[in-house]
Amino acid sequence: MADEVQNYSMFNSQALVDVVGDTTDAALEASSLKKFISVLGGRFFNWGQRKSLFPLHLGIKCCALEMAAAGGGRFDAERFGVFFRSSPRQCDILLVNGPISKKFADPIVRLWEQMPEPKWCIAMGECAISGGPYYQSYNILEGVNTLIPVDVYIPGCPPRPEALIDGFAHLRKKIMKMGVKSSSDRVGDAPIIIGDD
Numbered sequence: 001m002a003d004e005v006q007n008y009s010m011f012n013s014q015a016l017v018d019v020v021g022d023t024t025d026a027a028l029e030a031s032s033l034k035k036f037i038s039v040l041g042g043r044f045f046n047w048g049q050r051k052s053l054f055p056l057h058l059g060i061k062c063c064a065l066e067m068a069a070a071g072g073g074r075f076d077a078e079r080f081g082v083f084f085r086s087s088p089r090q091c092d093i094l095l096v097n098g099p100i101s102k103k104f105a106d107p108i109v110r111l112w113e114q115m116p117e118p119k120w121c122i123a124m125g126e127c128a129i130s131g132g133p134y135y136q137s138y139n140i141l142e143g144v145n146t147l148i149p150v151d152v153y154i155p156g157c158p159p160r161p162e163a164l165i166d167g168f169a170h171l172r173k174k175i176m177k178m179g180v181k182s183s184s185d186r187v188g189d190a191p192i193i194i195g196d197d
């Protein structure tokens with residue numbers, strides 16, 4: 001009996017939310033306010049995202065030392081609004097900075113899938129781009145793009161911290177251009193290659 005009462009009240013709460021939601025939706029639609037709010041909200045979200053980039057604090061190999069230097073006192077990436085975080089659920093950039101072994105392929109895809117949309121991927125250094133010194137090795141993948149779509153490539157072995165900071169600046173411009181677009185909607189977009197302009 002207690003279960004029935006509980007289910008009945010849950011049903012009613014859901015029904016009430018549905019009715020209020022449908023009515024509000026129809027009213028907003030009729031007044032074009034919905035479109036206005038969605039454009040304004042989208043622009044505000046995009047501004048917030050590009051002004052505060054949150055890369056995942058993931059170090060794979062020697063390029064990770066350059067990443068650490070970029071975040072340290074001398075280069076201080078934080079003054080450009082770049083904040084390294086240790087949980088994929090708080091991040092919007094997957095910064096891949098070393099060779100990806102076949103054993104590490106599944107965990108890195110899992111990290112990517114745990115990140116909320118819209119999210120972005122940077123391949124830093126030759127290993128992340130093509131396998132680098134391990135190119136065509138038996139256990140190393142030929143670039144992170146074989147698993148995840150890459151937005152920015154930063155060549156070098158290793159690239160300097162300035163190049164990484166430049167990569168973030170280029171990504172910021174791309175975010176501004178793309179708006180609030182999920183990674184699956186961006187498949188096929190031309191990636192940015194640092195040093196190619």
Ligand code: SF4
Nearest residue numbers: 062063125126127158
């Ligand atoms: S690209 Fe060069 S510096 Fe970077 S992880 Fe590979 S071997 Fe190390």
